[in-house]
Amino acid sequence: MSDSGTLTTTGLVALTDVNKHFGDLHVLKDINLSIDQGEVVVVIGPSGSGKSTLCRAINRLEPIDSGSIMLDGQPLPSEGKALAKLRADVGMVFQSFNLFAHKTILQNVTLGPTKVRRQGKSEAEQKARALLDRVGVGAQADKYPAQLSGGQQQRVAIARALAMDPKVMLFDEPTSALDPEMIKEVLDVMVDLAGQSMTMVVVTHEMGFARRAANRVVFMADGQIVEEAEPEKFFTDPQTKRAQDFLSKIL
Ligand code: ADP
Ligand code: MG
Numbered sequence: 001m002s003d004s005g006t007l008t009t010t011g012l013v014a015l016t017d018v019n020k021h022f023g024d025l026h027v028l029k030d031i032n033l034s035i036d037q038g039e040v041v042v043v044i045g046p047s048g049s050g051k052s053t054l055c056r057a058i059n060r061l062e063p064i065d066s067g068s069i070m071l072d073g074q075p076l077p078s079e080g081k082a083l084a085k086l087r088a089d090v091g092m093v094f095q096s097f098n099l100f101a102h103k104t105i106l107q108n109v110t111l112g113p114t115k116v117r118r119q120g121k122s123e124a125e126q127k128a129r130a131l132l133d134r135v136g137v138g139a140q141a142d143k144y145p146a147q148l149s150g151g152q153q154q155r156v157a158i159a160r161a162l163a164m165d166p167k168v169m170l171f172d173e174p175t176s177a178l179d180p181e182m183i184k185e186v187l188d189v190m191v192d193l194a195g196q197s198m199t200m201v202v203v204t205h206e207m208g209f210a211r212r213a214a215n216r217v218v219f220m221a222d223g224q225i226v227e228e229a230e231p232e233k234f235f236t237d238p239q240t241k242r243a244q245d246f247l248s249k250i251l
Contacts, residue, residue, distance in 0.1 A: 011070075012037045012199050013058060013168055018067035020053055027053050028064070029223040035168070038197040042210040042231065045220035046246060051203045054220070055170045058201065059090035072167055088116045091161030091169040095177045097153040099145040099160070105132065106141040109160045117164060124163070131159040135189045151182025155189055168199040175206060205250055207235060219243045 011034030020028035027050045035041050043051050056062040058069060060076050060083060069076050071090065077083050099108050109128035113119040119127075132138045135155040137148070145153055154174055161169060171190065175183040187209045194200055194213040202209070210217055210231045217234040219227040219242075227234065227243045235251070238244045 011035050012039075012072055013201070014068075014070040015054075015058075016068045016070075018057065018064050018069060020050075020057060020062065020064045027223050028057065031067070031225060033218065033225065035199060035201065037199055039216065040194045040198075040200045040202065040214045041216050041218055042214040043201060043203045043218045043220060044205055044210075044246075045226075049220040050223045051220055052172050055092065055172045055201060055203060058168075058170060059087055059092055061092075084116055088112060088164040089167045091164060091166035093154070093157050093161055093169065093171045093174045095173040097145070097150070097157045097177075099153055099156060101145055104142050104144060105137065105148070105156050108145070108156060109163050112160065113163050128159070128163055131162050132156070134192075135159045136185065149182060150178045151185045154178065154182075154186045158186075158189055158193075162193075168201065169193065171200065171202040171204065173203050173205075175204065207231075207251070211235070219246070221246070 013035040015031050015033045018028050018031040019026070031054065043054065045051055053062055057064050060078065063078070071086065077086055100111070103111065106125060106128055109131060110121070110124040113124040113127065114121060129138060129141060132141055135158055137152050137155050140148055140152060145156070148156065174190070175186050178186065187206060190202065190209065191213045202214070204210070214231045217229055217231050218225055219234065221242045227238065227240045234243070235247065238247055
């Protein structure tokens with residue numbers, strides 16, 4: 001972690017009064033959210049409630065209209081090398097695995113560290129192989145993405161983000177494009193990561209994951225954070241009507 005002596009906002013990631021519009025559509029409404037180092041926050045809510053936009057705002061794939069987002073005490077940079085570094089510091093795993101189809105699994109993982117982190121090739125490869133082993137796909141290192149199952153590709157995507165030594169990992173519905181039998185192998189990797197004190201923001205409706213790994217559930221609806229609680233409390237005793245209605249549909 002950086003040595004931020006003038007830190008005014010607590011939390012490794014701190015969103016203060018964040019607003020975002022797409023034209024007339026107000027998609028993030030006065031979002032206040034602070035995430036501590038090592039904390040695992042699950043974000044759930046109906047489709048269209050702003051969950052993906054929230055994630056994309058944290059690594060500045062979407063600029064915000066007002067408010068502030070701080071990472072490790074610093075405002076998010078908006079351009080240039082600082083922005084590339086931010087994207088490395090904030091690892092992101094999407095629903096669609098987004099691997100480079102014409103690069104091998106190993107090359108997918110070493111690309112960022114060699115280009116953005118300026119690591120040497122052999123150091124990057126050594127580290128990539130260790131990460132691929134850690135997520136259970138070490139034997140696939142020399143294959144191409146299309147030769148792997150969806151669950152394997154998603155685990156490669158996680159290894160690729162981890163190779164950058166991120167300060168925080170964002171997961172946007174990482175298992176929703178997977179066949180049921182592959183969901184567990186991806187969630188197991190995420191639970192393992194949570195157990196190793198990675199700071200994580202996870203958009204998912206996988207209650208099992210939330211219960212096993214999350215410190216906090218944030219329920220979003222209509223661009224707002226409507227309710228926040230520990231997972232057990234949220235799932236068994238939701239306080240707002242909107243959360244109750246939502247849970248009655250998905251549980
Ligand atoms: P969620 O991930 O919770 O389903 P999103 O953050 O993807 O929600 O979307 C929130 C709202 O913003 C939705 O109404 C969606 O249609 C809209 N939206 C998302 N991205 C864009 C965009 N690039 N341009 C216009 N509208 C968008
Ligand atoms: Mg989404």
